[in-house]
Amino acid sequence: MPRNPQLNEKGALQHLLTIEGLPREILTHILDTAASFINVAERDVKKVPLLRGKSVFNLFFEASTRTRTTFEIAAKRLSADVINLNIATSSQTKGETLLDTIDNLSAMHADMFVVRHATSGAPHLIAQHVGSHAHVVNAGDGRHAHPTQGLLDAYTIRHYKRDFTRLAVAIVGDVLHSRVARSLIHALTTLGAPEVRVVGPKTLLPTGVEQLGVRVFNDMRAGIRDCDVIVMLRVQNERMTGALLPSEQEFFKSFGLTPERLALAKRDAIVMHPGPMNRGVEIDSSVADGTQSVILSQVTFGIAVRMAVMSILAGS
């Protein structure tokens, strides 16, 4: 098997493709760097010059508003030039291959590609193709990974809970299709969280998920009991039409996070969600807007984490 494709010869981060396989020191370094960027947003001039003169291409082969916007803000706060491309609606429909698109953009001297793609592994392919001339940041690929989301989730947990080594974290819902869940699981197990749980119906849990180092619960009450952190995953509407789930109502009844269920977790438990939320499907509005919810903090921290990732890559 070839060398870890996201590290360079010196073991430093060349691309950020997945959290899996990254040493704890790199994750901690990213989180510490993000902490130093938190106050940038509170200054009058919300910019630092770390990426001045660099071109960051946001390549979104799959629609996204939130992730693309936070990457754009992060890059601009680092003084980079940002070019947004929604490829879902442009050249790919004209038959240009993924790597042709990358070659064309490389010829425009892109320094960094932020890539979202519907197929698992697409950012790996791009990273292999661009070699050491540019950096690739995975902004979500298929069901595989969403490393900056995993990092911002870890940042949020560290912000509120300080120490990973005593935590029980429950990840609830559609783990099968979730790149967010996979990246968070890798982040938590690497950072030393002793108990990571996945909770959901058997139709939405991947085969052999225990191999990722998690405990599996099919019962919501048991799954969140005494947890410090509850991460609710988004359940896509299209899951309701096939053979995976009968209805939104039934999902909410069995796995929705209600105030009554939240009371089973530790009294100071925090509630997280990667967004966008389906109120009344996976989470009750009173919980989403309640005192234990840190969902909007996640968004704020997300910008700092993405600034940290981009500045570290640019410095490698």
Next chain:
Amino acid sequence: MRIHIKGGRLIDPASGRDEHEDLYIAGGEIAAIARAPEGFHAERTIDAKGLVVCPGLVDLSVRLREPGYEYRATLESEMQAAVAGGVTSLACPPDTDPPLDEPGLVEMLKSRAKSLNLARVYPLGALTAELKGERLAEMAELTDAGCVGFSQADMPIADTQVLWRAMQYASTFGFPVWLRPQDGFLAQGGVAHDGDVATRMGLPGIPAFAETVALATMLQLARATNTRLHVCRLSTAEAVAMIRRAKQEGQDVTCDVGAHHVHLCEVDIGYFDSHCHLVPPLRSQRDRDALRAGLADGTIDAICSDHTPLDEDVKRMPFGESEPGATGVELLLPLALKWAMEAAVPLARALGAVTSRPASIMQVEAGAIRVGAAADLCVFDPDAHLRITPESLRSQGKNTPFIGYELPGHVRYTLVSGQVVYESVG
């Protein structure tokens, strides 16, 4: 031409012969073994010292890409590849475009192949029209045109009524039916084995039971209809166990495994290597071990290359979007030898899985060295290791996960009907 093959180690798996003997060829046939026939004057002598002389290989699945996919490979390129791999007889699946469901197409393919004077081509006819799994193909007509069996290639028949009737009809005439077991619904959307690797990588999975559910159906229908069933490309441990049981119970069933699956497993996908995107998917190490054990104990009859030449463009894509398949006809012998070495299987036994046993599955005169039989032979150096590179492959398809591997077995001469159709310097 009269040829004397001198000093080689003659291995004939069909008879169990494995000894140093000379071979004499005349009139396209094996004229004599060990002692020259009276008055034999060789026009050419092949020095086979240190080399193995065995029957030409028989490959149960080689996609020649004609008609319809000539941009991927041509009959010329793939037949050259076959003889370079020591393959002298091959079956080609019907998944051409259009599929081999009409006698005219089969006749055309046969005659084009014959005019090239390289390996012998035995087409498999489509079991159903256009491989759609709805209407029966004209099996008797297709057999007259040269088909040796009937297959759906990788297109499963969803409707079990159609599968039942197709087997009944084939069984009427004693035509063999070759099927790859995979339930189309259970496999829907999947690109990798539904196991640890797919879970980690976020690849949509094909569960092992997609194979065994379909296999159970096939075995029961074949038993009920008294059909001669050949099961193609086993990939799971459970399927091996099912075939073993069916054979013990006396069912007339044979099966094969793709050469890649004897060596690779899901872990080889590494960082989304699309060359490991195969059909069926590479499964767990436990499955691979069971396939090897099945080969060793004879449950699995044959190894085939499942040769699928593709252009690089369809592999230079994210794993799940890339086209599945690997080129392999030139690697069949090396991969069989590699397995024999690793599993400590006698060479004669291992070569049986790529010569005499696939020949008996195809029901053709091939895969044996007998006086009076056509002189289809492979002469190879078992000790030479060759590094596989895109340039070393004659196939137009360079898509193989074995690029960069050093594999044993260097084919030095390939003979078809006593003609040297391929030779390589040492």
